[in-house]
Every structure is written in C-alpha cells, then in structure tokens.
Amino acid sequence: MEKTYTVSVFTENSIGMMNRITIIFTRRHLNIDSITASESEVKGVFRYTIVLRTTKEQVEKVIGQLEKVIDVLKAFVHEDAQIVHQEIALYKIKTDALTNGDVEKVIRQHHARILTVDREFIVIEKTGHVEETQLLFEKLQPFGVLEFARSGRVAVTKPMKNLSIYLDELAK
Structure with a gap:
C-alpha cells in the first residue's frame, strides 16, 4: 500500500551530492514530491528532506541504497505521525x-x-x-x-537519537 514517507539523508557537503541522491529515486522510478536541503545541527553535515509516495518495501530499499553512497552518513525514513x-x-x-x-x-x-x-x-x-x-x-x-x-517540506523527527550520537557510532 502506498503512503507518504519523509526521508532524511545526512551527508557531507560535497559537489554533486543532490544528483547522487536523486538518481537513486530515478532508478527505482520513484517520483519525489518535494526536496529541501540545508545545514543540519552538526557543523559540516547537510540534511536533505525528501517527500515521496510509495510502498514501505520500496522506501526501505531506497534507504539501503542511499546509505551505500559515499559521503552519505545516515538515512532515515519516517511516516507523517513520526515527524513535525x-x-x-x-x-x-x-x-x-x-x-x-x-x-x-x-x-x-x-x-x-x-x-x-x-x-x-x-x-x-x-x-x-x-x-x-x-x-x-x-x-x-x-x-x-x-x-x-x-517550499519543500521541512521536518524534524519526534522520536530519534541525536544525529551526533549516530556520528559517534559511525566513527567507532
């Protein structure tokens, strides 16, 4: 069943990052409803907020693909009830x-x-x-x-570890 999902992708700030992220959606024939990019609360880390309508299976596959991209630190998927x-x-x-x-x-x-x-x-x-x-x-x-x-959607999550905790875990 298709639903609206919000994907948050945290990356390093590098040239062509937007293209590398969006190509993953294009390859899977997924239409992006909105996308916003900005700095995050962690210096040097950028956040892409992507809204799309798809199935749970498809969005989970996309998350897996996103996390394989060089310079992507972490990707999360949320349903509307989990975000503001x-x-x-x-x-x-x-x-x-x-x-x-x-x-x-x-x-x-x-x-x-x-x-x-x-x-x-x-x-x-x-x-x-x-x-x-x-x-x-x-x-x-x-x-x-x-x-x-x-604009595209700007979102913060309700239940989530602080991004700096994930970055510390990645460093170990």
Missing part, C-alpha cells in the same frame, strides 16, 4: 486588491501575513502543511495571483 513538518508559501498579488477588504479577511482567516507592500504588488506568507497553503492559493485566485511559490 511545515512548508512555506509565498503569494504575490496586485496591491489594488487590498482596496477590497475581502483580501485582508482571507489573509487573517488563513493565519497568513503580509511580508511586503509595494506600489504594484503585495507578498503574502503562509506556513503550514501543503493542504493549507494550497487552500489559501485557491482563496486568493479570484484576486489575481501574480506569482506563487511553495
């Missing part, structure tokens, strides 16, 4: 839409905030799950969305 996650979305609409009080109501109802007001446009920010950011996009459509961008 958010995404950020930015919406750009024409400033004259503000003259109608309805835009402000929509922004407040969705717990979003205005980041910038320019002569020609305003930029609105919303953090939340993909369903929440998508719903706000749909509510803003009648006001003329000029641009829309959504």
Whole structure:
C-alpha cells in the first residue's frame, strides 16, 4: 500500500551530492514530491528532506541504497505521525486588491501575513502543511495571483537519537 514517507539523508557537503541522491529515486522510478536541503545541527553535515509516495518495501530499499553512497552518513525514513513538518508559501498579488477588504479577511482567516507592500504588488506568507497553503492559493485566485511559490517540506523527527550520537557510532 502506498503512503507518504519523509526521508532524511545526512551527508557531507560535497559537489554533486543532490544528483547522487536523486538518481537513486530515478532508478527505482520513484517520483519525489518535494526536496529541501540545508545545514543540519552538526557543523559540516547537510540534511536533505525528501517527500515521496510509495510502498514501505520500496522506501526501505531506497534507504539501503542511499546509505551505500559515499559521503552519505545516515538515512532515515519516517511516516507523517513520526515527524513535525511545515512548508512555506509565498503569494504575490496586485496591491489594488487590498482596496477590497475581502483580501485582508482571507489573509487573517488563513493565519497568513503580509511580508511586503509595494506600489504594484503585495507578498503574502503562509506556513503550514501543503493542504493549507494550497487552500489559501485557491482563496486568493479570484484576486489575481501574480506569482506563487511553495517550499519543500521541512521536518524534524519526534522520536530519534541525536544525529551526533549516530556520528559517534559511525566513527567507532
């Protein structure tokens, strides 16, 4: 049965790492729903957060393949109940839409905030799950969305050893 899984991959910072990671998914014909990369809490260690929809067997095979890649320190797979996650979305609409009080109501109802007001446009920010950011996009459509961008998932796990413990175990 297919489910949504979040894969966390901890790596050294090396050129081409993103390509080496994503090729493993491509070879298995798995579509990545979102991917984010950033530094982790450990200096010199980077974290890739990858969201995909697949079976438990497939994702476990991918984890095994990822851990064979040089410069990958550790990979984990989590179901949604095991993580706390958010995404950020930015919406750009024409400033004259503000003259109608309805835009402000929509922004407040969705717990979003205005980041910038320019002569020609305003930029609105919303953090939340993909369903929440998508719903706000749909509510803003009648006001003329000029641009829309959504980040990939950013996640931290609920139950997990500290990354530095795993790194110490690898060093031994």
